[in-house]
Amino acid sequence: MRTAEVVDRYISAQLPNPELYPRLHELVVKHMIHGPCGPRCMKDGKCSKHFPHDFQEETKLDEDGYPSYARPDNGITVTKSSGFVVNNRYVVPHCPNLLLELNCHINVEVVSSIKAVKYLYKYIFKGHDSAAMKIVDGSVVYDECESFLDSRYMGSAEAVWRILGYELHGQSHSISRLPLHLPGEQRVSFVDAENEDELRAAMEKMSMLMEYFELNSRDPKARELYYHEIPEKYTWKKISTSGEPTKMQWCERKSHFNVIGRMYSVSPTNQELFHLRILLNHVKGAKSFEDLKRVDGQDEPCQTFTQTCLELGLVKDDKEWEKVLNESKNYH
Numbered sequence: 068m069r070t071a072e073v074v075d076r077y078i079s080a081q082l083p084n085p086e087l088y089p090r091l092h093e094l095v096v097k098h099m100i101h102g103p104c105g106p107r108c109m110k111d112g113k114c115s116k117h118f119p120h121d122f123q124e125e126t127k128l129d130e131d132g133y134p135s136y137a138r139p140d141n142g143i144t145v146t147k148s149s150g151f152v153v154n155n156r157y158v159v160p161h162c163p164n165l166l167l168e169l170n171c172h173i174n175v176e177v178v179s180s181i182k183a184v185k186y187l188y189k190y191i192f193k194g195h196d197s198a199a200m201k202i203v204d205g206s207v208v209y210d211e212c213e214s215f216l217d218s219r220y221m222g223s224a225e226a227v228w229r230i231l232g233y234e235l236h237g238q239s240h241s242i243s244r245l246p247l248h249l250p251g252e253q254r255v256s257f258v259d260a261e262n263e264d265e266l267r268a269a270m271e272k273m274s275m276l277m278e279y280f281e282l283n284s285r286d287p288k289a290r291e292l293y294y295h296e297i298p299e300k301y302t303w304k305k306i307s308t309s310g311e312p313t314k315m316q317w318c319e320r321k322s323h324f325n326v327i328g329r330m331y332s333v334s335p336t337n338q339e340l341f342h343l344r345i346l347l348n349h350v351k352g353a354k355s356f357e358d359l360k361r362v363d364g365q366d367e368p369c370q371t372f373t374q375t376c377l378e379l380g381l382v383k384d385d386k387e388w389e390k391v392l393n394e395s396k397n398y399h
């Protein structure tokens with residue numbers, strides 16, 4: 068579904084049809100109309116909230132992810148008691164369900180771009196609350212010279228926090244998500260399926276798991292680690308060697324960084340993959356899928372990952388119960 072269609076599902080900037088939705092229509096007119104503009108919103112001769120908006124047939128999102136909502140010129144108007152005529156150009160974006168539920172002014176907008184993250188981060192870095200005022204004998208005195216110097220208000224809790232030298236914000240670990248897949252079933256992505264070169268390049272791309280086996284083949288230190296420990300010491304990086312196309316590879320970390328590796332979870336009903344996951348949690352240093360199926364360095368690998376888990380005693384099968392039943396049959 069297009070993003071604009073998702074927006075239209077939850078957010079409206081239109082007057083509802085009064086015959087089909089009388090209650091909603093009444094609430095939109097009561098709470099969600101901006102206008103006529105006055106001294107509260109006007110700045111430099113323009114409305115600071117950009118009202119009235121232009122008519123527009125459908126919702127559009129610009130390249131930064133900011134929407135301009137559908138405001139069709141459909142002839143639905145309302146005349147307010149002041150004589151002000153309202154049409155779709157004056158409706159504040161809202162969520163009809165919320166409006167019906169809560170019966171008050173609630174402006175709802177879409178936030179879908181990366182800028183939302185910047186917006187949240189701003190609060191960490193923008194500094195303290197400041198106030199420029201002084202109270203002498205119970206009345207507020209405004210000293211222009213003094214207000215020129217930035218004054219700062221700090222509560223006792225924050226003051227203690229700073230005196231003790233604690234961090235003002237913290238960052239925890241980052242999680243490196245490790246893919247799991249059976250041999251030849253890694254995820255492949257390409258844009259143009261017609262383009263054979265692109266397809267071939269996509270098929271040849273190594274997954275994190277395949278590269279983990281390669282890493283074990285070339286780096287003895289990596290063989291000391293389980294798959295999920297690899298991101299602590301190695302980083303998944305783009306490598307370019309002259310003459311060859313760039314590829315992703317596990318490279319040793321130069322500096323310590325708080326990273327935890329986690330494999331995707333697998334349902335036990337997906338048997339082989341589930342057992343592959345168990346093996347990766349218990350076996351270090353495998354150099355290939357086949358290698359992972361070798362129990363105690365035997366030449367002949369097991370047939371399946373499930374079989375290998377059974378051989379290693381990591382899982383149990385139903386044989387135990389069969390034995391018990393046979394035994395009691397013989398006994399009786």
Ligand SMILES: [Zn+2]
Binds near residue numbers: 101104109
């Ligand atoms: Zn205005």
